[in-house]
Amino acid sequence: MVRTGAFGALTKKHQEQLMPLAREVSFAIDERIFNEGAKADRFWIIHTGTVALDVHVPGRRAAVIETLGAGELLGWSWLVPPHHWHLGAQATSPVRAYEFDAAAVSELCGKDPELRQELLAYVAAVIAGRLRSARVRLLDLYAPYGAGEVP
Numbered sequence: 001m002v003r004t005g006a007f008g009a010l011t012k013k014h015q016e017q018l019m020p021l022a023r024e025v026s027f028a029i030d031e032r033i034f035n036e037g038a039k040a041d042r043f044w045i046i047h048t049g050t051v052a053l054d055v056h057v058p059g060r061r062a063a064v065i066e067t068l069g070a071g072e073l074l075g076w077s078w079l080v081p082p083h084h085w086h087l088g089a090q091a092t093s094p095v096r097a098y099e100f101d102a103a104a105v106s107e108l109c110g111k112d113p114e115l116r117q118e119l120l121a122y123v124a125a126v127i128a129g130r131l132r133s134a135r136v137r138l139l140d141l142y143a144p145y146g147a148g149e150v151p
Helices: 005-009 012-021 102-111 113-142
Strands: 023-027 032-034 042-048 051-055 063-068 088-091 095-101
Touching (some): 012 095, 012 102, 012 113, 051 113
Antiparallel strands (some): 023 095, 042 095
16 A cells, blocks of 8 residues: 555545556656646556656757656646646656546545545645746746745
């Protein structure tokens, strides 16, 4: 049973409800997992390895916003209409992960409002953290020195 990272935010009962929906997948180093703007119909919990989240920058190479590792949620866009990826993702090392079909998880959440509430609270915290990371990284790359400092 997964007890740390993403599933650490869920009760044991809800972990046990979700895990039968998981399938184990792997990604090779440098494999593109998803692209910004594509349809988001699944998510992953990373078991081993690292994944870089990036944002498309016209005329430049994609800017890496954050690197995720074991126990972390990869993909939240499946939960928020219009269900398209807001960032891209690429394996930076060999990755093993639990993959979840968004429709199956949504159906389960429809039957269990407490599970839905736990997932929404966790994903909201993930989104907030990723937004902070994106802001800091983009300011590091493109703003004048000191522009990203917060008093």
